[in-house]
Amino acid sequence: MSGWSPEVLEVLAASGWTAGRRVDTADWRSMFEAVGIVMHEAAEAFLQEFGGLTVSIGGTGINRAREPFELNPELAWGEDDRFSEWSDSLGRRLFPLGELDDGRFFLVCCARNPEG
Template structure:
């Protein structure tokens, strides 16, 4: 069986506190964000159960762009439900917040298929699930979505 993550990505995740089988509680953030209007598909809840509260530091050159800090904390998107709904409508999916990229310069989101997005006044996608996480953390440029 092949490893889940490349050695580089696994090392960055472990330095941030991740380990295989990690699970954190989701209720504390889910209830207030759902009351605000966010919808969290099951795949997003599973992702955040494993990665929420991790902060990955800037880590040098990436494949296309520098490896920017990533913080997995959906509460960082409080007050931004309209932005996530608008981009979700544009792609025909429900996009829920995951956290931030580049110290709050951009939001990160995920849809019900597991696709990971950069969300701002423009949007880009990185890929689905672990493959999307790899691309994000290795410094690939996301595929920009038409506005």
């Protein structure tokens, strides 16, 4: 089925994920493309499967504690200038996926720029 461990599958299932899940990403696409942030293929594929999930996880990790996170691009709304600058600086197309640490950190999906 997948290469995920039973623990990961359990956390995903508890968050509302099911195999074959397909979320409509059209609203997120149009929302961000209106301000110049293009949803690339990798972000769309990820959000179709995991978009809208809130993962309530905690405990020790390897390099840092496990923290809950939310996979909702709208949480980054209003930060389009930041994403544009980071994309230009990194030479990659970034698309917001959500956030963790109560908005302290954004989660993003990155793809190569078509020119590079």
